[in-house]
Amino acid sequence: MTRKVLLRYSTQKATEPILASVIKKTEILPNILYAELSTKGGEILLSIDAPDKEVDKTIALFKQKGVEVQEIKRAIELDRDSCFDCGACLSLCPTGALYMTDDKSVELEENKCIYCELCVPSCPVRALKLSKF
């Protein structure tokens, strides 16, 4: 199962190779969906595709290294019954999570979604719904 984890770095932690060392240790390859780091610290959103236990272990490791970890439990849903494949959402999606197939259908690959929510109000028929839980 794919889970999404938001790491928050403080100033000092931003200079340590924490992510690299966790990857090295767990051998799990997270996908960086979004990252913003500056001199004031920053955050990295990871998508981790691994068994639950492994993900838990990874989260624990990050915490051990002093990084604030928040699991993102949100879901975005594309209602295929309502969607008529116009594509109004496509150019607003910064990660390509919403894309057009060869037969011109609009599809959503949730793993790539960073929940910026730009697409939600852009849908003329409200086929994109975000739920938080």
Next chain:
Amino acid sequence: MAEINDRIRRGDAVVVTAEEMIEIVRERGEVEAAKEVDIVTTGTFGAMCSSGAWLNFGHADPPIKMQRVWLNDVEAYTGVAAVDAYIGATQLSETRGFEYGGGHVIEDLIRGKKIEVRAIAYGTDCYPRKELETTITKDDINQAVLCNPRNAYQRYVAATNSRDETIYTYMGTLLPNYGNVTYSGSGALSPLHNDPNYETIGVGTRIFLGGTQGYIFWEGTQHAPTKAMGTIMTIGNLKEMDARYIRGATIEKYGSTLYVGLGIPIPIINERVAKTTGVSDEEIKTDLTDYGTPRRDRPILREVTYVELKSGKVEINGNEVLVSSMSSLKRAREIAGVLKKWIEEKRFFLSQPVEGLPTDQVFKPIKQVAGVPFVSDIMTREVVTAKPSDSIASAAKIFAKHNFDHLPVVDAKGKLVGIATSWDIAVAVGTGKKKLSEVLSSKVITAKEDEPVDAVARRLETHKISGVPVINARGELRGILTNQDLSKLLGGRGR
């Protein structure tokens, strides 16, 4: 035409979609294509704001001459007789705003949903009733006729946004600094683009409209055939329509609209028509237009083809920019396919137009009797300015001496570098700041001299600010426009 209908009846008419026709004309040429193909079907499925429906409710007892009427809190126009009303697609709900409008009422009617009807009247001897509240479905009312003043634009411009803020337009959400492009239309499948000389399309042409058979009954409003922007007026029985092809919709922070599915069959009556139905996306060009300029004549960046637009990426100033379509190509294809099937199954016959569509009309702008004021007409030109190195104390003195709230800060060359408000100065004093450069806001909302005042007034309202510095193309300060300047207009609009 009679010959083609005979062939449909016999079951040997050759029907292809406009996309299939491209290959046929490309491979065999228009002469052979004209011999081989009888009918080309087209399709489009897009937001067509200029749409609506005529409804006749029937008479109540005691009867009412409706003066105003609402359907699910969306007002319909009833200035025609007693119980006729026109529900327009873009009319908004008085209780739900942008989320629900006339387009949604039309979709709900088609779906057979119950609609709340509320009417008021002044009462007459023959129509004494003054109020009416009831619920109806499409089966309860006499006529429900979709009647659209402007549908099926031959093509439409593509939109982008030069401003440094996101704007919300009828072409959808446009990201800052040319962040995306939106367009509409089905390109090679576009009904009017397949017969741009209107050799076969005219008044009385039977078409696919919203999942049933409808008709073209006039040229559309704003019909501009010489600019390849022709349009048609369409009509059809709403009661027979399918909500798959008629959808109410909301364009973010713009309003409600109606997505209309429409397809026109084009009889291949000669080689010229065979050639025009072979039109491909490469050949259909449109203007990539800057919607960041809120003027009627918006700047055009360049020409783009429908191939580029449909590819999902367009190049602007060396950058690859993502493209959104506002209309559905997939459903347009489906419509061309359904129309083809109807003809093959002998359920749809072609009609001979009784009158042609104008080929030389132009779309005129509105006649304006009062001049539109521009920023340069009303801005304050004598502006007191400060330098970034000035002290807070000297800035405070300026505010004390003059009666204003905005102090533009300029560099040695007169270029605007920021703005300080009386509030900024108060905060600076309170927090012990010394120099103006420490407190000024460098992200300044500005205006240009040649902008219409209405555009700037909207900017002030959106950003909840009371004034903007006016700059030229080089960023040099030319003046300032404040709410006070705007209020001068109230005395007598125009010049």
